[in-house]
Amino acid sequence: MEGYIFSNLVALALVVSAGFALATARRSDLWREAGRTIARRRPIALGVVLLFIAIGLLDSVAWVDGAKDGASGGTLSETQPRTVVDRFFPADFKERSYSAPLADAEFYGGASLRYPGSHLLGTDILGRDVLHLTLKGVRIALLIGGLTSLIVIPLALVFGISAGYFGGRSDDVIFFIMSTLNSIPSLLLLIALVMVLGRGPVQVCFAMGVTSWVGFCRVVRGETLKLRELDYVQAARALGVSNARILVRHILPNVTHLVVITFVLLFSGLVLSEAILSYLGIGIDGSWGQMIDQARDELSRDPIVWWNLLAASGALFCLILAVNFVGDAVRDVLDPRTVREDV
Amino acid sequence: MFAYIVRRSAYGAVVVMGVLAILFALFFLYASPQEIALRAVGEKAPQEVIDQWIENHGYNRPLDELLVDHYRRMLTFDFGRSDADDTPIIDRLREGAGPSLSLTLPLFVLGLVLGIGLSLFVAYFRGTYIDTAGVVLAVLGMSVSVLLYIIGGQFLIGKLLRWFPISGFDPSPDLILRFLALPILIATAEGLGGSLRFYRTVFIEETSRDYVRTARAKGCGDGRIMARHVLRNAMIPILTRVVVAIPFLFTGSLLLESFFGIPGLGSLMVDAIQGNDFATLRVMVFIGSLLFIFAQIATDVSYTLVDPRVRLE
Numbered sequence: 231m232e233g234y235i236f237s238n239l240v241a242l243a244l245v246v247s248a249g250f251a252l253a254t255a256r257r258s259d260l261w262r263e264a265g266r267t268i269a270r271r272r273p274i275a276l277g278v279v280l281l282f283i284a285i286g287l288l289d290s291v292a293w294v295d296g297a298k299d300g301a302s303g304g305t306l307s308e309t310q311p312r313t314v315v316d317r318f319f320p321a322d323f324k325e326r327s328y329s330a331p332l333a334d335a336e337f338y339g340g341a342s343l344r345y346p347g348s349h350l351l352g353t354d355i356l357g358r359d360v361l362h363l364t365l366k367g368v369r370i371a372l373l374i375g376g377l378t379s380l381i382v383i384p385l386a387l388v389f390g391i392s393a394g395y396f397g398g399r400s401d402d403v404i405f406f407i408m409s410t411l412n413s414i415p416s417l418l419l420l421i422a423l424v425m426v427l428g429r430g431p432v433q434v435c436f437a438m439g440v441t442s443w444v445g446f447c448r449v450v451r452g453e454t455l456k457l458r459e460l461d462y463v464q465a466a467r468a469l470g471v472s473n474a475r476i477l478v479r480h481i482l483p484n485v486t487h488l489v490v491i492t493f494v495l496l497f498s499g500l501v502l503s504e505a506i507l508s509y510l511g512i513g514i515d516g517s518w519g520q521m522i523d524q525a526r527d528e529l530s531r532d533p534i535v536w537w538n539l540l541a542a543s544g545a546l547f548c549l550i551l552a553v554n555f556v557g558d559a560v561r562d563v564l565d566p567r568t569v570r571e572d573v
Numbered sequence: 574m575f576a577y578i579v580r581r582s583a584y585g586a587v588v589v590m591g592v593l594a595i596l597f598a599l600f601f602l603y604a605s606p607q608e609i610a611l612r613a614v615g616e617k618a619p620q621e622v623i624d625q626w627i628e629n630h631g632y633n634r635p636l637d638e639l640l641v642d643h644y645r646r647m648l649t650f651d652f653g654r655s656d657a658d659d660t661p662i663i664d665r666l667r668e669g670a671g672p673s674l675s676l677t678l679p680l681f682v683l684g685l686v687l688g689i690g691l692s693l694f695v696a697y698f699r700g701t702y703i704d705t706a707g708v709v710l711a712v713l714g715m716s717v718s719v720l721l722y723i724i725g726g727q728f729l730i731g732k733l734l735r736w737f738p739i740s741g742f743d744p745s746p747d748l749i750l751r752f753l754a755l756p757i758l759i760a761t762a763e764g765l766g767g768s769l770r771f772y773r774t775v776f777i778e779e780t781s782r783d784y785v786r787t788a789r790a791k792g793c794g795d796g797r798i799m800a801r802h803v804l805r806n807a808m809i810p811i812l813t814r815v816v817v818a819i820p821f822l823f824t825g826s827l828l829l830e831s832f833f834g835i836p837g838l839g840s841l842m843v844d845a846i847q848g849n850d851f852a853t854l855r856v857m858v859f860i861g862s863l864l865f866i867f868a869q870i871a872t873d874v875s876y877t878l879v880d881p882r883v884r885l886e
Contacts, residue, residue: 415865
């Protein structure tokens with residue numbers, strides 16, 4: 231299967247499951263109320279996050295214009311799959327080298343450009359449009375957070391709930407695994423994992439998943455230990471309800487809020503760690519971290535090239551800031567233990 | 574108390590064994606000798622060179638022998654030679670520890686004092702504009718990537734203002750501060766947001782306790798309440814965060830050291846990553862974990878020192 235078709239299917243599946251989750255959440259008073267409170271308290275941050283998600287999704291939907299085999303003698307742009315985001319830019323939107331934002335000529339040398347005055351954020355050393363690259367980075371950033379959470383959440387839920395609910399031997403084993411993984415400094419473990427597994431988006435996300443599930447697992451285990459002793463769980467057990475049914479009907483719904491809180495709080499940390507990996511040369515291709523890493527020597531050029539660094543770190547900053555604000559609101563609303571503060 | 578320390582250390586020893594097992598699984602079972610050799614000598618090397626490399630570095634022995642050897646060498650600190658340039662790893666560790674500590678120790682103290690001081694200040698003014706500004710600034714500061722702090726700081730302070738050299742290191746006493754000032758300044762600013770937010774939450778939770786109200790009722794001044802009552806009662810969460818950070822003083826900071834050209838353990842790690850030096854990588858992860866496990870035990874024990882109510886049995 232072609233890569234872009236898979237990406238289209240994943241985007242479709244994400245939209246469908248998000249719609250399904252929203253429809254389910256709307257039926258419950260708790261989630262509807264929580265959603266409203268968050269939207270009221272952090273409207274701008276929520277809007278920014280949704281905008282980033284929209285860009286990421288649009289960049290995942292791609293199709294080919296011309297004949298795929300090039301039989302009609304199509305140019306490169308007609309045989310390559312292009313995403314919705316790509317289509318906002320001309321097909322061959324490239325220059326030969328650096329050009330400043332909205333410049334008419336190349337930055338060094340002053341040769342005339344193919345698209346004078348149309349590169350909103352200038353071009354990089356290879357002449358690629360920086361705005362385009364920055365927008366493509368959105369999908370990578372969301373992929374880092376999303377894919378890693380897909381690894382972390384099920385892992386932590388299964389281990390945390392079974393350790394907390396069944397106790398005894400399984401608790402001992404899981405607790406030992408957790409404390410062992412937790413004893414390796416996470417950046418060192420992350421680097422070791424990526425070095426051994428090799429480079430690539432899936433490997434990096436897997437490595438970040440392995441290093442970050444322990445904290446969440448511990449929270450789930452603690453919560454399950456508490457829930458297990460509650461009257462309605464005891465009553466269900468006395469009535470002879472099977473363990474599997476108790477876990478699905480009584481325990482799981484009561485840790486869902488923790489899943490949401492963890493997901494939002496985890497996200498910004500993951501994207502920032504990927505930037506560090508990018509600097510070490512083991513990050514994901516096309517990420518903002520990699521753009522920043524490539525731009526770090528440009529500040530010592532004369533005259534300096536600043537737009538690359540600014541575009542990538544500005545986009546990174548906006549996303550992380552918005553997610554941090556939304557994350558705080560989510561935690562305040564969903565976690566009964568936090569003190570309500572109206573900042 | 575003594576029995577607790579013994580029991581806790583015994584569990585720590587078991588965890589060390591677990592860490593070694595994970596390292597073995599990663600570096601010997603998952604990554605095959607062939608793969609490690611290919612990365613070390615290059616993709617296009619002829620098979621004889623690869624075989625020779627595998628034999629020279631002892632990766633050709635049977636797995637059970639490798640396993641025993643791995644445990645024996647790590648536990649006796651006989652780390653062998655680097656996969657990249659054949660220097661004894663222990664020498665590199667000794668050389669790097671000094672520069673790393675000279676960077677991380679002042680950084681640690683400065684970050685701690687500033688973090689706690691500012692948080693006490695902000696928590697004291699809770700609910701006012703000062704508090705709001707502090708929280709917003711902390712979140713803004715936390716949202717900026719470390720890379721940007723370092724690149725931006727080097728450019729602004731080192732290149733435009735020319736206060737300090739951009740990078741480099743010199744261990745002589747009259748020069749060392751000039752070189753370390755910039756990384757310490759940048760890293761302190763970078764860490765401040767996170768610690769401000771953490772300590773502020775801790776202090777605010779404490780200031781809403783009954784004993785604060787009582788102290789106020791008996792006529793205790795606000796400054797005295799913060800410094801004597803709140804700070805002391807907040808020691809447990811503070812210790813949890815601080816003691817666990819101590820191992821990182823030894824392993825150094827990857828990014829700072831490599832950006833500023835400080836020849837410490839962080840640079841050693843970066844070299845190992847870039848040179849596909851699995852032997853050094855393994856040792857660094859092991860040393861980091863060992864120190865971390867010690868720190869976790871120390872944290873648990875230190876709870877009894879700051880809070881007589883905590884009993885370790």
